[in-house]
Amino acid sequence: MAVTRNMTIAQASRSFAGDFIVRRNAYNTLQKLCEIGTRFPGTPGETRAQDFIEQHLAESGYTVTREAFTHLAWRRGSASLKVTDPVSEVLDCISLAGSPSTPTGGVSGKILFLGNGTPADFEKHKDEIRGRIVVVTSLAPSSECSPPRECHRRTKYGRSVKYGAIAFLFMNSQPGMLPQAGSTRQNMAGEIPAVTIPYEHGERLKRLLAKGDVEVVLETENENYEHETCNIVADLPGEVSDEIVVVGSHYDSHDNAHGAVDNGSGVALNLEIARAVREASLKFRKTIRFVFFGVEEMASVGSSFFAVHHHHELDKLHLFLNLDGIGQQGGKTFDTQGFTDLAEYVTNAGREFGYPLPATRPSFAGDSLAFVRAGVPTAAMRNQKGYSFFGHAVTSSGEDRGWGHTSADTIDKVNPHVFDESALVAYLLLFKAANTKGPIAKYRTDEEALAVLYEHGMGPVLDVMKWPTIPVKAMR
Numbered sequence: 001m002a003v004t005r006n007m008t009i010a011q012a013s014r015s016f017a018g019d020f021i022v023r024r025n026a027y028n029t030l031q032k033l034c035e036i037g038t039r040f041p042g043t044p045g046e047t048r049a050q051d052f053i054e055q056h057l058a059e060s061g062y063t064v065t066r067e068a069f070t071h072l073a074w075r076r077g078s079a080s081l082k083v084t085d086p087v088s089e090v091l092d093c094i095s096l097a098g099s100p101s102t103p104t105g106g107v108s109g110k111i112l113f114l115g116n117g118t119p120a121d122f123e124k125h126k127d128e129i130r131g132r133i134v135v136v137t138s139l140a141p142s143s144e145c146s147p148p149r150e151c152h153r154r155t156k157y158g159r160s161v162k163y164g165a166i167a168f169l170f171m172n173s174q175p176g177m178l179p180q181a182g183s184t185r186q187n188m189a190g191e192i193p194a195v196t197i198p199y200e201h202g203e204r205l206k207r208l209l210a211k212g213d214v215e216v217v218l219e220t221e222n223e224n225y226e227h228e229t230c231n232i233v234a235d236l237p238g239e240v241s242d243e244i245v246v247v248g249s250h251y252d253s254h255d256n257a258h259g260a261v262d263n264g265s266g267v268a269l270n271l272e273i274a275r276a277v278r279e280a281s282l283k284f285r286k287t288i289r290f291v292f293f294g295v296e297e298m299a300s301v302g303s304s305f306f307a308v309h310h311h312h313e314l315d316k317l318h319l320f321l322n323l324d325g326i327g328q329q330g331g332k333t334f335d336t337q338g339f340t341d342l343a344e345y346v347t348n349a350g351r352e353f354g355y356p357l358p359a360t361r362p363s364f365a366g367d368s369l370a371f372v373r374a375g376v377p378t379a380a381m382r383n384q385k386g387y388s389f390f391g392h393a394v395t396s397s398g399e400d401r402g403w404g405h406t407s408a409d410t411i412d413k414v415n416p417h418v419f420d421e422s423a424l425v426a427y428l429l430l431f432k433a434a435n436t437k438g439p440i441a442k443y444r445t446d447e448e449a450l451a452v453l454y455e456h457g458m459g460p461v462l463d464v465m466k467w468p469t470i471p472v473k474a475m476r
């Protein structure tokens with residue numbers, strides 16, 4: 001069935017999703033993308049992923065633009081963590097991205113375990129942190145972290161720096177001997193060395209601490225360097241050129257991870273939506289801009305540069321639809337990032353279609369944050385527990401990353417049918433949004449954008465994260 005603008009949203013989405021399910025294009029594309037391996041900025045894998053995306057878009061009939069930017073990249077070297085007292089023992093670790101090198105011989109000191117590193121944990125122990133090596137888990141317990149970014153790794157790192165820690169150990173909260181990668185800062189070198197350790201070795205440190213002081217020596221050798229990379233952009237022109245819907249996904253991964261779910265899944269879905277609408281010769285009112293961001297894993301660098309490059313038309317971006325980590329099992333909804341008018345729009349779209357799209361707590365996570373800061377109405381696809389069209393149960397609590405940022409984020413973790421649900425939900429919002437006349441939600445001025453972030457408790461978080469270092473609204 002050909003999709004036309006006169007169809008109801010339900011008809012259009014079902015037709016589109018049916019095509020997706022039958023052809024299984026997104027999963028096949030993800031398989032090919034994952035053959036590249038890791039896609040970390042500055043590595044051959046990043047270059048191959050860029051070429052893959054460009055070629056796929058060109059084959060679908062798009063004119064492709066690479067929007068270059070230069071950022072502070074990072075090269076991993078060796079890392080070693082040794083307990084020297086009360087026992088002599090070597091623990092597993094790898095550096096967090098952005099971690100500086102230690103002086104030769106490492107830094108040594110007593111460790112201080114701060115649990116999950118919630119704001120309350122730091123507040124309670126802030127006077128004990130100076131001169132210590134802080135250990136926190138990767139967990140962000142939802143009852144204690146509002147907004148969730150209060151318990152993001154970079155916030156925990158920022159607080160450790162602020163209170164005078166000499167090093168930072170980030171412990172996976174989930175068993176399996178896997179270190180969970182992550183970055184320390186945006187576009188600047190971390191101030192103190194930082195490594196990530198598996199759950200089991202964190203637990204070992206906790207058992208030793210129960211008996212008294214524990215001393216460790218941490219030695220890291222890494223390199224920060226200037227690197228040019230790009231966002232990849234392709235437009236499907238609409239009937240009007242000054243109303244734009246951006247569908248975005250970051251294509252980079254960490255250097256220890258294939259990033260099948262985070263975010264090969266979002267890239268594959270984005271590429272296949274781009275192909276499907278073109279193949280069906282669909283015409284929308286608004287222009288649809290398909291964007292593939294670089295360097296998200298180093299604190300949303302590519303999306304921040306996108307906001308800088310497009311500063312002259314931010315108010316023409318009527319929606320940013322963020323597809324990140326969409327290969328995780330579960331029913332889908334959208335996090336509308338504190339845009340209450342957009343939340344209402346999304347809920348109504350769901351009602352029209354017969355797929356409940358409940359509001360979630362604003363996460364201000366990943367590439368969404370740069371757009372929110374730039375005032376652009378933003379909807380990020382997220383899991384929901386309440387409903388799934390295909391009966392997919394949610395397998396993650398949402399308080400940690402599951403396999404994300406570990407070497408286990410591989411294609412075998414992705415259920416092909418997850419794409420069916422994600423494609424259906426993404427398309428229903430895209431179809432409705434791209435055919436809406438005029439704004440979908442109110443574009444925010446700089447003051448309004450900041451006010452909403454502060455209203456949701458993001459003020460202290462942005463401050464301690466030192467985010468953004470890239471002037472998202474430089475040209476105002």
Ligand SMILES: [Zn+2]
Nearest residue numbers: 262263324325
């Ligand atoms: Zn991601």
